[in-house]
Amino acid sequence: MANLPPSHYPDIGHLGEDLVAQWLQSTGWIILHRRFSSRWGEIDIIAQYDGRTEEKLLTQHSALSTQHSLLAFVEVKTRSSGSWDAGGRSAITTQKQAKIWRTAGIFLAQFPEKADYSCRFDVAIVYxxxxxxxxxxxxxxxxxxxxxxxxxxxxxxxxxxxxxxDSSIDNG
Incomplete structure (x- = not known):
């Protein structure tokens, strides 16, 4: 039996990211970017959650209207059960975290209107x-x-x- 070419097999990582993006959207997040890359690395999903509701009606100040907006830089780890790296958790080393942090900085530099948003670094584990x-x-x-x-x-x-x-990773 001949081996099928690699292009025949689905990209398991991308399919795992699809599931996470769909779930985030179903919980009120807006997907801003998928697989955002820079010279430092790649962020699987960048999502925004807007906590703006009545506050937008109460004020005309843009600084106040963005105070509840949140950006999540999401690393997705898709693994089969029994994987050697604790379902992907141990693959998120401090070096990997630093690459994600630097890439998040590039994103914020490219989209300065989002620079005042609260930011966090999330991890999704997909089996x-x-x-x-x-x-x-x-x-x-x-x-x-x-x-x-x-x-x-x-x-x-x-x-x-x-x-x-944490975003306070040593960049040295």
């Missing part, structure tokens, strides 16, 4: 499993925040960690 055509057993699993099935795989947003790491 994927190949869907077997001969699935006969029942498996127990934790409740997922969101699920999807795409291209013969089942994806579960198992954990979403707001403010997973």
């Amino acid at each position: 994927c499993q190949r869907i077997s055509k001969n699935l006969t057993g029942i498996t127990a699993s934790q409740e997922a925040l969101a699920t999807s099935s795409v291209d013969g795989y089942k994806f579960k947003l198992q954990e979403y960690i707001p403010a997973a790491f």
Whole structure:
């Protein structure tokens, strides 16, 4: 049996990011960018949450109307169950955090109108499993925040960690 070319297989990481982006949107977030890259690295998802409601009606000052806006720079880790790196958690090293932090700085420099927003660095843990055509057993699993099935795989947003790491990383 011949091996299929790599282009035949789905990009599991991108499909995991799709699930997280859909879940964020369903919870009131606006997706600003996907796979934003700079020379320092890439941020999987940049999302904005606007806490502006009645406050916008009460004031004409733009500084006040942005005080509840929040940007989330989201790192998505998609893994199969039993992965060697704790579901992707241990892959988010201090070096990786510094790259994300620097890339977030590039984003804010490119979009200065967002520079006064509160920012945080979130991590989403997505598990994927190949869907077997001969699935006969029942498996127990934790409740997922969101699920999807795409291209013969089942994806579960198992954990979403707001403010997973601090922005005060040493840039040295």
